[in-house]
Amino acid sequence: MPSHAAVDASHLTPGPLDIPIAVRWTDLDAYGHVNNAAVVRLLEEARIAAFWQPPAEQLALGAPQPPAALPISGAGSALSTVIASQRIEYLRSLEHRRDGVVVRLWLSRLGGASLSVDYLVLTRDDPTGATPYARARTVVVLVDAGTGRPVRLEQETRSGLERFTGEPLQFRD
Template sequence: MTSTTPAAPPSALDLPIPVRWTDLDAYGHVNNAAMVRLLEEARIAAFWQPPAEQLALGAPVPPAALPVGGSGAPVSTVIASQRLEYARPLGHRRDGVVVRLWLSRIGGASLSVEYLVLTRDDPEGRAPYVRARTVVVLVDAATGAPVRLAEEARQQLLRLQGEPLRFRD
């Protein structure tokens, strides 16, 4: 573990995410825009509740559902900021990656989501490929105004809270 990688909380989520052939750039590395999509897939898997009809068909239940939904839901999310720091190139991996995810801040209407992009041969996260943070804001889908996180959701999310990543200057 490097000095810029604090220990994730014991309850951090390790989410397997596939790396697709189309994620690669001309140099054979996962493209920076594709990396943002990999983080998005992890965030969706962790927090976004599928509609009831999809759950009935076997869609996975997220480990920590936010009070948001898809099209037509009263509450949605927007990304307020995103920072990625690449430690080394990531090539195509048939075994995919593991995105370790936790929360460093739970605000009134926003969350800071921390990520480490790892591979299965480095479960301790000693040499992550990417360190990242996304600030997610809950908003009223009709007006775009911030919506406070309900106390029940806040309590559920507290188990994922840990130290923020430290980035290079």
């Protein structure tokens, strides 16, 4: 497997990343709340914004650079990711917000070929996260795009990602 660029996180403060995500009108259900399936999308958009490197031609056109890029870059890449599991606890109803939400995320576990991303769904008026709307965890596995077999995180990538590790969330039993 070829070597992949290390995560350059030297300019970032260690710890969780706060990723602003828009809440769309179409995210609402018949009760006026953000639908549970839409919350999965909010988490996915935050994860992509934090860890997935856009192709070079998109970066040249102004696409934002992720704070901590995994060694993958979409279609045609030698590596890809699969979601092994996802757990979400909805703590209170989230209604439409024109100011969107802030998805706070961090890595609660760095395994051999996988990582666990923990999240809190917050709003800008609760920057301390005292009353999150949801908490969640996604287990992401790095795989060889051709064979589908897990691929171990290289030490350079692991070292860069360690800046974004934190304590695992506690879920209800």
